Structure formats: C-alpha cells, structure tokens
Amino acid sequence: MMDWVNVLLQGVLVGGLYAMFAAGLSLIFGVMRLVNIAHGDLIVLAAYVALVVTETLGVGPLTSLVIVVPLMAAIGYALQRLVLNRTLGDDLLPPLLVTFGLSVIIQNGLLELFTADSRKLQAGDIEVATIRLFEGVYVGVLPLLQFTVALLIIAALQFVFYRTALGRAFRATADSQAVAQLMGLDNRHVFALAMALSLAVVAIAGVFLAVRANFDPAIGPARLLFGFEAVIIGGLGSLWGTFAGGVVLGVAQAAGAHLDPGWQILAGHLAFLVILAVRPEGLFPRIRT
Amino acid sequence: MSVRVAFASRSSRIGMALFTVALVVLAAAPFWGGRDDLQILSQIYAYVALASLWNLLAGYAGLVSVGQQAYVGLGAYLLFAFAILAGISPLWAIPLAGIIAAVVAVPVAGLVFRLRGHYFAIGTWIIAEVFRLLASQVSLLGGGSGTSLPASMVIGIASSRQMRDFLEYWIGLALVVAVLALIVLLLRSRYGLALKAIRDSELAATCNGIDVMRTKVLVYIVTALGTAMIGALIFLQKLRISPDAAFSVNDWTAFVIFITVIGGIGRIEGPIIGTIVFFALRRTLADLGTIYLLMLGVVAILVMLTTPKGIWGLIVERFGWQVFPLERTVFLDIGVASHVRQSGKMNESQL
Numbered sequence: 001m002m003d004w005v006n007v008l009l010q011g012v013l014v015g016g017l018y019a020m021f022a023a024g025l026s027l028i029f030g031v032m033r034l035v036n037i038a039h040g041d042l043i044v045l046a047a048y049v050a051l052v053v054t055e056t057l058g059v060g061p062l063t064s065l066v067i068v069v070p071l072m073a074a075i076g077y078a079l080q081r082l083v084l085n086r087t088l089g090d091d092l093l094p095p096l097l098v099t100f101g102l103s104v105i106i107q108n109g110l111l112e113l114f115t116a117d118s119r120k121l122q123a124g125d126i127e128v129a130t131i132r133l134f135e136g137v138y139v140g141v142l143p144l145l146q147f148t149v150a151l152l153i154i155a156a157l158q159f160v161f162y163r164t165a166l167g168r169a170f171r172a173t174a175d176s177q178a179v180a181q182l183m184g185l186d187n188r189h190v191f192a193l194a195m196a197l198s199l200a201v202v203a204i205a206g207v208f209l210a211v212r213a214n215f216d217p218a219i220g221p222a223r224l225l226f227g228f229e230a231v232i233i234g235g236l237g238s239l240w241g242t243f244a245g246g247v248v249l250g251v252a253q254a255a256g257a258h259l260d261p262g263w264q265i266l267a268g269h270l271a272f273l274v275i276l277a278v279r280p281e282g283l284f285p286r287i288r289t
Numbered sequence: 290m291s292v293r294v295a296f297a298s299r300s301s302r303i304g305m306a307l308f309t310v311a312l313v314v315l316a317a318a319p320f321w322g323g324r325d326d327l328q329i330l331s332q333i334y335a336y337v338a339l340a341s342l343w344n345l346l347a348g349y350a351g352l353v354s355v356g357q358q359a360y361v362g363l364g365a366y367l368l369f370a371f372a373i374l375a376g377i378s379p380l381w382a383i384p385l386a387g388i389i390a391a392v393v394a395v396p397v398a399g400l401v402f403r404l405r406g407h408y409f410a411i412g413t414w415i416i417a418e419v420f421r422l423l424a425s426q427v428s429l430l431g432g433g434s435g436t437s438l439p440a441s442m443v444i445g446i447a448s449s450r451q452m453r454d455f456l457e458y459w460i461g462l463a464l465v466v467a468v469l470a471l472i473v474l475l476l477r478s479r480y481g482l483a484l485k486a487i488r489d490s491e492l493a494a495t496c497n498g499i500d501v502m503r504t505k506v507l508v509y510i511v512t513a514l515g516t517a518m519i520g521a522l523i524f525l526q527k528l529r530i531s532p533d534a535a536f537s538v539n540d541w542t543a544f545v546i547f548i549t550v551i552g553g554i555g556r557i558e559g560p561i562i563g564t565i566v567f568f569a570l571r572r573t574l575a576d577l578g579t580i581y582l583l584m585l586g587v588v589a590i591l592v593m594l595t596t597p598k599g600i601w602g603l604i605v606e607r608f609g610w611q612v613f614p615l616e617r618t619v620f621l622d623i624g625v626a627s628h629v630r631q632s633g634k635m636n637e638s639q640l
Contacts, residue, residue, distance in 0.1 A: 035407030037355070086594055092406045096353050097550055097593050104543055104586035108579040221538065225418060228411045232404070262433075266422040269415055273400060276412075280403040 002136035007258045008251055013143035015250025016150030017212065019243040020205035021227030022234070023153055024198035026242045029231070031170045031194040032088060037099040040224030041106040042199060046072050046206025047215050048110055051119055061121040061211050069203040076199030080192040088191070103220065110217035118214035127211065146208045153201055154243045160197070161239070170194055222265070229272040235282025244283060248275075292621055296477060296614040304612030315462060319455045327458045328526075333564055334465040335523050339541065340548045340560030341465075342515045345472050347546075348555035349484045350508040351491075353406075356413025357516055358542050359397075359420045362535035363390050364517030365524035366424050372442045374429060379438070379446060383460070383521045390517030394510045402506065414538070421536035435531025443528065457526055464522060468515050472557055473613050475511070480504060481615075488555070539582070547589040553599030558612050562601050 025039050036042075046068055053064040083102075087094035129141040161167040172180040173190045181187055209215060209223070226249060234245025249268050256267020275282070297305075318330055339361070347353045367386035371377040377385070397416055404412040425433040447453045475481055483504050486494040491501055520541070524530050534540070544567065552563020567585075574581045596603055604610055 029407075033407075035411060037411070083590070083594070091597075092351075093347065093353055093554070094593050094597060096355075096407055096410055097546060098590050100355065100543070100546065101586040101590040101593070104539075105583050105590075108583040108586070111579045112583070221414070222418075225411065225415055228408075229415065232408070262422075262426060266419065266426075269419045269422070272415065273419070276400055276403055 004258070005137050007254045009137065009139060010143070011251035011254030012247050013139070013147045013250070014254065015230075015247030016143075016147035016243075017205065017208055017246070018226050018230045018249050019150045019246030020146075020153060020201060020208065021223050022230035022242045022246055023150075023157060023239065024201040024205070025224075025227045026231045026239065027157060027201070028194060028198045030237060031174050032191050033174075034084065034088065034095050035099070035228075036198075037096065037224065038102040038106060038220075039099075039202070039227060040222065041103045041110075041220030042072070042202050043206045043209060043223045044110065044215060044217060044220040045106055046199075046203040047121070047210035048114060048119075048217075049203075050121060050207045050210055051114075054121060061123050061207050065204060065207055068207060069200050072199040072203035072206075073196040076195040076197075076202075077192045079199075080195035081188065084195065085188050085191055103224075107217050107220060114217065116216055116218070118216045119210070120214050121207065121210040123211045142211065146212070149204065149208070150243065150246070153204065154239050157197075157201070158239050166193065226268065229268065232282055233272060233275050235285035237286040238282075238284050241282060241284035241286065248283070292619060295618045295620065296616065298611060298614070298616060298618065300608075300610040301612060301614040301616070304610070305614065308612060312462075312466065316459070319458060324454060327454055329568070331458055331461045331526060333568055334461040335519055336545065336548060336564045336567065337561055338465040338468045338519045339516060339545045340552070340564060341468055341472055341557065342512045342519075343542075343545050344549045344554060344557070344560050345475070346508060346512045348549065348559070349476070349488060350505050351488055352505055352509060353410045354413040355410045355538070355542050355546070356415070356417035357512070357545065358536045358538055358540070359413065359417035360390050360394070360513045360516035361520030361523070361541040362417070362424065362532070363393065363420055364520030365530055365535045366427075366430065367517070368521035368525055369430055369436065369438060369530050370427075372438055373436070376442075379442060379521075379525050380456075380460070383518050383525070386521040387514045387518035391510050391514040394513035395506075397513075398506050398509050402502070402509075417536055417538070421532045424535065425532040431531070433532060435529065435534070437530075438525070438528045457522070461522055461526075464518060468519075469557070469613075471511070471515070473615065476557070476615055480507070484508070543582075544585075547585050549599075550589050551592050551599055553601030553603075553605075555598070556601050556605065557615065558601045559599050563599070566600070 021040070021043060025036065028034050028036055028039075049071060050061055050064045050068045053059065053067050054061055057064070057067075079102075083098060084095065087098045123142065126142055126145075130138045131141060131144070132138055159167075161170060169180070169185050169190050172183065173185060173187050177187055180190070230245035230249050231242050232245070233248050234241030234243065248271065252271035253264050253268040256270075257264035259267075315330065318327060322330070339357070343354070343357055346357075364383075364386040367389055368379055368382040371382035371385060372379050401409055401412040401416060424430070430436050443453070447456050476484070483494065483499045486497065486499055487501055487504060495501055520535070524535060527534075548563035548567045549560050550563070551566055552561065553559030570585070571581070574584065577584070592599060598606070
C-alpha cells in the first residue's frame, strides 16, 4: 500500500517536468498554430548548454539558468525570425518539415560535438535530500522543487497570457493575424517573442531533465512526445489543463514502471491513447472558436 | 457535346517508353550486375516505394505522417513471426504481412484521425513508438534485442544463395513497380480526382459531394498495406530484426521525407528523383557519418524554404514534362483542347 502511495507521489512530481515540456509546445501552438517537432531536441540542446556552462564556469546547474535561459530565448527569437516565420501559412507541410529537419540537425550536431555518451548534471547534496511526509512516505527535495517550479511557470505563463500587453498581442495574433497587423502589431516580432518565451521554458525544463537523469543526444524525440501527450490529455488551449495532463502522464508512467520496468513509457502512451479514444477533446478543454 | 479525357501526352509517351526500357534493363540486372549492384538496387527500390507511398499520403491526401516506421516495423515483425512461430514461407508472409497491417491500420486510423494537421503527425509517431515498445515485449521474437531468421526458413526460399538473391531482387523490383502502378491507377480513378480536390480545398471538395474522411482513411490503409510489404521485404533481405532497427524513425521516416521533399512532393516522379539524389549523395558523402545526416537536414530545409516543389517541380514548371500519364487533357467536340493541369486547380481550367 505504502509503496503505491510513493509511486503515485513520484508520478505526480515527474508530471511537473512533463508539464514543463508541454508548456512551451502549447504556447507556440496557441499563438501561431505551429507544432515544433524539434521541441524535444531543443530541450536536450538546453541540457547540453547547461552542461557547458556548469563545466566552464564551475557553477551549479540551478545557477547556470541565469545564462541558459536568456541564451535559449535568444536562440528562439532568432530561429523564429530567420527560419520559422518563412514557413507559416495555410500549408501545414513547410513548418512540419522544417522543424523535423531542425530536429535531425540538432541531434546530429550534438552527436558530433558531444558523442553519444550519456551525461548528467551534478547538483550536489540536493539530489539525494528527502523530506519524510509520514511513516514510509518520502519526497525528494529535487522533485519537489521541480514540481514547484513547474507550477510557477504555468502560473507565470497564465499571467503573461491574460494580464499583460504581450499576452494581448499573443491572443490577438492567434485570433486573426490580419486584424492584429491592422492594429499595428508586427506579427513576425510577436511570433519571435512567443518562440523566445517557449525556449525560455524549454531551458528550465532542460536543466531539470539533466539534473534528474542521464541524457544523450538521442532522447529529444521522446521528450517531444511526452510534452505532446500532456497537451492533448489536458485539452487544447488550457495551460492548467496541460499541467494536469503532465501529472496524468507522470502517474501513468510511474504506475506502469511499478508493475513492470519495461512498461513505463508504454503505460504513458497507452493512457494517452485511451484518453484520445474516449475523450478526444482532453480532460479540461477550453472551448475556443 | 461530347467530351473525351486523355491522360497521355507527348512527354508521358516518351517517359513511359524510357521507363519500360529501364525496367527491362533493371529486371535483367542479375545477369549483368554483381552482388553489390543487386544490393544497392534493392535498397533503391525500397526507398522509391516507401517514398512514393509517403508521397501519396502527405503530398496527395494531405496526411503528413512522421510515423510510417510503424508499418515498416509491423510488416517486418509479422514476416519474422510467421516464419518463426508459424513456419510460413517468407515469400507468402510478405503479402500476408501487408494484409494484416491494413487491418491493423483501420482501428489506428480511428484513433489518429481524431488529431488534425500537425497533431496528426505527432500522433502517428506515438503509434509507431507503441508498436516498437510492444515488439520489444515479445520475448518469442527476441524482445528488445531482436532475433534472426532461422536458416531452415532462409533455405526454404530457394536452395542456392544466388537464386535467393535473384528472387529477392525481383520481388523488390516487382513491389516497387506494383506500388507505382497502384498510385498511377489510383490517381487516374475518381479517387484521384477526389484527392486532388481535397488537396486544393477540403471545403470545396466536401461541397462537391466528396466524403473527405473516407477518402483519407482509404489512402491511409492502402499506404499501410504497401509500407508493411516493403518493410517485410527489407528485413527478409537483412535476415535480422530488432525493435530499434525495424521502427527506426531516421531510416524509415526522416530519409523518406527528405527524399520526397528534395525530389518533389505531390508528384509521382519526385520520390524517384529524390531517391537517386539521396543515393548519389550517400555514395560521395557516406564517410562523413553524422555530418551527412546533418547536411541532409540542412538541404531539406533549404529546399523547403526556397523551392517547396522540389527538383521535379522545377522541371515541370520549366518544361511541363510528365513521365507517367496522369495529367488530364479534356477534348471538347468543337476541337479545342484544354488542359486541366495536375498541379493547378480544377476551377482554373478553361472548361
């Protein structure tokens, strides 16, 4: 019984990480109807950037965020401005193929620079610190921190989206690009800001991923799929839904892994397919026309 | 007023003549080529077939899948399962694998068709991952590390190794010709017209009485059937299977997409040109390893941004050639011929 409580707790906390993967994806899709296939590889890229920063400056992973987050945001802005903006339009093929090509480029670029060896960021004592909730149930400090950061990210995105001028610009361009432009918004700039924000979240997700477990250049696509599943499970267009989706996915994976280690990822995918079959609009859809 | 529709044009007559000559030469390859030549040609056929099927799906039906490795791997695993568990000859297992994959594609379509556009693409990828993870759970077929085709089964195909090579080569050639013929016939049928209408505007197609969903599902299932048969043959030639190889997104989807985009998406000649370019590049740049893949990604992005219609699209724009008789020319009895261009929209014709 107690081990199931632990399993579920672990699942919920890992769900925070998946919500971080998903938040950036959800944001981009909401603003410009683009699904970034390279999203997972960008998370891994952020992990490697953090690795280089921690190794050259000798700082901890969490401190490295000060450099990794703005750097990834800048990459996002440039990527959108120079490449992805050219692919947007009625045809859905160009953005898909270009981000798919980008995914292959990032993966093989990282492979060339860092080889296929597994790496990990060392965060020191915090990695093994635990808090005892009650007899037999323990929570890791790091997963807890990760979960809290995920909550804060979603809350911050929610605030930006619905309470700021930038969020108004995002929602306006999402509703109608033409009208937004008539109102004096520069869509190319708005889209680039959205991608910068998305990659800022990606940077945080990448650092937590790198502290939590080993990573290598090939693990990006699986992170994309987890993020995507969280978005669909939660329901399109709802940030808190996405967070809930991440938690559902995390719990499904933890339960699967507890039954049989080979079933971890599969259980997550199956949970996603079940939701798709019985409730294709997701758990908490936000109706938007 | 009588109306006659013709498909062939001067360029397609020349094209088909050249294609026939090439087929005869290629069919005779076992008599003029060495073992290496047959191997390279077999790989080329497999990629032409896979890319043509993906092109049908993405270029004509607008279903951009990044999960076709699901059916390559499924076909391959079915072949091994039939051979190892049921003792069925691999030659029979190829069509059987295709049929079963088509049956599996029906419920899969029911799920992934709930996702639209970009989300459909990632949904197909998840299906492929589910297939891969399930395959690695089947301990009778070697689980995660895979298995080999038993020697008795291999010998059962043909007694001598040379005859086996020849037979597998001809099956590969026959399959790619069958795939191309199937696509040409499909595009010439009323389903072809429906597909073109859907590609140009789903709304207009629906208004004209086309059941858009049914047409798309049909294309998805036909593609699954063909892709699984090709997958089965590829791994019959490899003699060894593992989940990671059979469901590889790089080998069976990334390459296939790059081939189609570079050659020309939405045109039947595109995948053929793309495969030739791909193999020519690979021959000269293979030593570069990961850099080669990286460059391929860069080339595909550049092509998509600058010439989205690919190499064959440029040729069509410049010369108006077609190798396969697909372009409808409508003759009215007043003697005026007007073109309904394959690339153009129906309402742009002079009818």
